[in-house]
Amino acid sequence: MLTRYHELLGDMSDNPFAQQLQAGFSLLRFQPRLEKLYRQYLAAAAVRQRRIAILLALTIWGMFVLSDFWRLRTLLVMEVWPSELYWIFYGRWLVFAGLAACVPVLLVTRLEYLSLQLTPLIILLGAWSIVVINLWYGELGFRYSLSGLILMVIAVFFPLGMTFQKSLLMALLLVVGSMAIGLLMAGSDFLPAFQLNSFYLLLAVLVCACGRYLHDYTQREQFLNRHLLNFLAERDSLTGLHNRRSLEFMVREWLQQAQSNHVLVGFCLFDIDHFKAYNDSCGHEAGDQVLKLVAQALSDGTRRPQDLAARLGGEEFAVAVYDTSADELLAQAEQLRARVEGLALQHPGLPGRQVVTMSVGVALSARDDNFTRLYQRTDEVLYAAKHAGRNRVVSAAEGR
Numbered sequence: 480m481l482t483r484y485h486e487l488l489g490d491m492s493d494n495p496f497a498q499q500l501q502a503g504f505s506l507l508r509f510q511p512r513l514e515k516l517y518r519q520y521l522a523a524a525a526v527r528q529r530r531i532a533i534l535l536a537l538t539i540w541g542m543f544v545l546s547d548f549w550r551l552r553t554l555l556v557m558e559v560w561p562s563e564l565y566w567i568f569y570g571r572w573l574v575f576a577g578l579a580a581c582v583p584v585l586l587v588t589r590l591e592y593l594s595l596q597l598t599p600l601i602i603l604l605g606a607w608s609i610v611v612i613n614l615w616y617g618e619l620g621f622r623y624s625l626s627g628l629i630l631m632v633i634a635v636f637f638p639l640g641m642t643f644q645k646s647l648l649m650a651l652l653l654v655v656g657s658m659a660i661g662l663l664m665a666g667s668d669f670l671p672a673f674q675l676n677s678f679y680l681l682l683a684v685l686v687c688a689c690g691r692y693l694h695d696y697t698q699r700e701q702f703l704n705r706h707l708l709n710f711l712a713e714r715d716s717l718t719g720l721h722n723r724r725s726l727e728f729m730v731r732e733w734l735q736q737a738q739s740n741h742v743l744v745g746f747c748l749f750d751i752d753h754f755k756a757y758n759d760s761c762g763h764e765a766g767d768q769v770l771k772l773v774a775q776a777l778s779d780g781t782r783r784p785q786d787l788a789a790r791l792g793g794e795e796f797a798v799a800v801y802d803t804s805a806d807e808l809l810a811q812a813e814q815l816r817a818r819v820e821g822l823a824l825q826h827p828g829l830p831g832r833q834v835v836t837m838s839v840g841v842a843l844s845a846r847d848d849n850f851t852r853l854y855q856r857t858d859e860v861l862y863a864a865k866h867a868g869r870n871r872v873v874s875a876a877e878g879r
């Protein structure tokens with residue numbers, strides 16, 4: 480199975496997703512256009528993870544808030560509180576408020592984009608406040624530990640939408656920043672406490688970074704594979720044009736958009752004339768070559784983003800055009816017909832020196848149209864074009 484998949488990738492060497500899979504991405508970076516696409520996907524996909532993470536963070540931090548009341552209960556009854564006690568509560572509640580403020584950001588769709596920018600800030604704020612609060616505990620004569628920082632390292636590498644490189648940078652900032660804050664607040668007294676924790680902290684960075692690298696690598700691989708599968712599912716394998724399913728999907732969507740934007744969708748059906756005779760005289764393989772050349776000509780003539788060329792099967796092709804008029808559609812269909820005739824592909828199955836030609840039917844969408852009705856109307860005029868002698872364009876307006 481896998482060998483076949485690699486063969487398939489070889490066949491799709493002009494597809495950027497296949498190219499990236501073959502080139503590899505061990506540094507967790509794609510070529511710029513795919514990287515941009517991947518990051519957009521990552522940012523959107525991680526909204527759910529960020530929602531779960533924020534609930535987890537609020538619960539854990541809430542437990543720290545309760546533990547303050549428990550550990551500091553002997554001081555709470557004092558009439559005059561030492562200033563460190565205030566600072567411990569201010570620090571703890573400041574982070575809690577920051578976390579709580581993220582909840583509406585994550586629940587309101589229009590604010591979701593902010594959550595990715597807020598994530599590293601909240602994690603760093605949480606980590607550094609752990610150092611500050613614990614040092615104040617020390618000032619009050621309590622034993623303290625900086626192990627909570629390990630939790631924050633885990634949070635940094637949690638799949639929250641940040642890239643691996645950004646997470647690694649954040650983890651280093653977290654460790655260095657914590658040490659700097661500790662040294663600023665407690666001078667060299669801080670070092671023994673930090674040394675105890677720093678070894679485990681760096682181990683946590685290493686283990687989490689390895690796990691996250693493997694996770695990101697697999698996620699990138701799946702991203703490329705999914706795009707490739709999508710591409711394969713919507714393309715015709717012989718010509719590379721969109722297939723019938725893809726055309727139908729797009730036209731259905733365009734018809735809906737066209738209703739609200741008050742524009743029209745144009746639809747053209749192309750059928751190669753006397754193709755059976757071509758196959759019979761030149762062979763099936765030569766027939767395939769003709770199909771590929773016709774497909775290329777149609778694709779070259781439909782380059783606007785609002786145009787879509789497809790092979791419906793056999794020797795039948797279609798072109799859909801979003802936002803067009805009757806005259807424009809007729810002119811475009813005539814150009815495409817002439818383009819194929821202009822290829823001058825000799826048709827030995829016909830008498831004389833005739834070339835491969837196409838009959839074309841065109842129709843414009845009507846109010847409340849659906850794909851089936853539009854297709855049927857176009858098919859009827861295609862039949863009329865065949866009946867009228869082939870190698871011509873007939874529009875639904877004329878055919879009626």
Ligand SMILES: Nc1nc2c(ncn2[C@@H]2O[C@H](COP(=O)(O)OP(=O)(O)OP(=O)(O)O)[C@@H](O)[C@H]2O)c(=O)[nH]1
Binds near residue numbers: 794865869
């Ligand atoms: N080479 C090749 N031929 C195909 C393919 N799919 C369908 N065909 C052939 O296309 C021919 C279609 O023939 P018909 O439907 O009779 O139409 P026609 O001969 O083009 O006649 P008109 O449409 O009336 O002009 C058949 O001989 C099919 O075998 C394909 O993928 N490759």
